[in-house]
Amino acid sequence: AIQMTQSPSSLSASVGDRVTITCRASQGIRNDLGWYRQKPGKAPKLLIYAASSLQSGVPSRFSGSGSGTDFTLTISSLQPEDFATYYCLQDFNFPRTFGQGTKVEIK
Amino acid sequence: QVQLVESGGGVVQPGRSLRLSCAASGFTFSSYGIHWVRQAPGRGLEWVAIISYDGSNKYYADSVKGRFTISRDNSKNTLYLQMNSLRAEDTAVYYCAKDRRDYELLSAFDIWGQGTMVTVSS
Numbered sequence: 001a002i003q004m005t006q007s008p009s010s011l012s013a014s015v016g017d018r019v020t021i022t023c024r025a026s027q028g029i030r031n032d033l034g035w036y037r038q039k040p041g042k043a044p045k046l047l048i049y050a051a052s053s054l055q056s057g058v059p060s061r062f063s064g065s066g067s068g069t070d071f072t073l074t075i076s077s078l079q080p081e082d083f084a085t086y087y088c089l090q091d092f093n094f095p096r097t098f099g100q101g102t103k104v105e106i107k
Numbered sequence: 108q109v110q111l112v113e114s115g116g117g118v119v120q121p122g123r124s125l126r127l128s129c130a131a132s133g134f135t136f137s138s139y140g141i142h143w144v145r146q147a148p149g150r151g152l153e154w155v156a157i158i159s160y161d162g163s164n165k166y167y168a169d170s171v172k173g174r175f176t177i178s179r180d181n182s183k184n185t186l187y188l189q190m191n192s193l194r195a196e197d198t199a200v201y202y203c204a205k206d207r208r209d210y211e212l213l214s215a216f217d218i219w220g221q222g223t224m225v226t227v228s229s
Binding site for chain 1: 142144151152153154157166167168169202204207212213214215216217219220221222
């Protein structure tokens with residue numbers, strides 16, 4: 001199974017900050033990666049698919065980049081609703097595998 | 108609107124069985140692969156299984172292979188997860204999630220249900 005490793009596991013930031021989260025795959029997965037945000041007690045929400053495509057209805061402060069093994073999610077200006085946990089998920093093969101998550105907390 | 112609603116969770120003893128359901132509405136259910144994803148308390152997300160749009164292809168995580176069975180009834184717009192030989196480590200919130208692209212097996216998950224809690228305990 002492909003291992004997905006996110007970093008950092010957690011970070012503290014303030015409203016308005018620029019935040020970057022990284023996901024590394026144990027083998028090349030082309031651009032077959034998505035990013036999800038999960039607020040406490042809620043279901044995950046798709047933010048980015050195909051590594052860099054913004055899902056419909058998602059604010060433009062979210063962006064994704066990367067291909068092969070290294071991927072990045074960037075939030076250009078952190079908003080109060082963005083304090084949550086973020087996961088990457090590879091869409092390359094089965095079994096599907098998530099990163100372990102990155103918790104974004106209020107500084 | 109496009110919606111997935113899970114049901115069937117509860118408390119069950121180790122070794123027993125449980126069947127989860129996921130009712131879909133607002134989209135052409137028979138055109139999309141659907142997944143089960145679970146999340147143990149305080150832990151991350153774990154993909155469990157997928158069934159293709161027509162039910163002809165199914166894949167499972169190694170942790171549930173041979174114990175869980177995914178199925179669907181396109182006439183009822185409903186997905187199922189039959190869970191047998193349950194273990195304490197199966198305790199989790201179980202989500203169903205829809206593929207973003209129709210007729211594809213490998214796609215992002217664009218719609219998620221609210222989840223149903225399964226607790227395996229004696």
